[in-house]
Amino acid sequence: MNKTKRLEILTRLRDDNPNPETELDFTTPFELLVAVTLSAQATDVSVNKATAKLFPKANTPQGILDIGLESLRDHIKTIGLYNSKANNVYKMCQILIDKHGGEVPENREALEALPGVGRKTANVVLNCAFGWPTIAVDTHIYRVSNRTKFAMGKDVVAVEEKLEKVVPKEFKVDVHHWLILHGRYVCVARKPKCGSCIIEDLCEFKEKTD
Incomplete structure (x- = not known):
């Protein structure tokens, strides 16, 4: 062409x-990061339904850790591959607290180092949360x-x-x-x-x- x-x-x-705009519902970079991580092999509609119940209770890395892995699994069990996704999000939250002060890094390498985050997810976060031309x-x-x-x-x-x-x-x-x-x-x-x-x-x- x-x-x-x-x-x-x-x-x-x-x-x-x-x-x-993305059809995933989010208000912060962290909410977007979680939503995109959950959206792998799932529809945005199914993710939005799950996060609509999850985010009011826990929408920060510490908040996710506080509700615990079992509760996180329960909130996202309607999404495909929810067990592995819950494990990844939970581990991701601990890394964000330990290495990034609880904030989502505006850095491709740091994002791709997080569990469950590949190039596509990093690109979405950099674009939608931080305005990068990815x-x-x-x-x-x-x-x-x-x-x-x-x-x-x-x-x-x-x-x-x-x-x-x-x-x-x-x-x-x-x-x-x-x-x-x-x-x-x-x-x-x-x-x-x-x-x-x-x-x-x-x-x-x-x-x-x-």
Whole structure:
């Protein structure tokens, strides 16, 4: 895909949604970190339902430690892989207290050193909590980037590197939100809704649907 097409796609997505936000509910960097950690292989809706009950009782590292691991498990048991996620969040809280004064570090290396936190989670936290122009590539972004030919890559890291290269600076803070939402609601996995897509004429997917 050429530069002119990419620019027009980004411009249309921005005009349609000038201030995109994550669909995870949070009010602090710590709440976001927990929510993103819980969201692996789970829907944002299921995470929001669980954190709506958890965060009023415990929304700080010390608060999580105070309610205990069993209570944490009980609060998130409706989310897939809740046992391992509870263990990771609990250990994460102890590390945040011991090494970071109970605060979420604004640092990629420190974030990725936390249990249950990989590159994608770190990118989301750096972007949504601290405003960094990071691009967190999930399955939606991977699919949309390859399907449209906007930024093709054999895996999520390759797609992230391509997006970093081809997305102009002015769009970088918001591009991952636009692509996630586009993949979640329009360019869906099984049958993309091409007929109602605002970038259909620019997309290079050959098997368009009605």
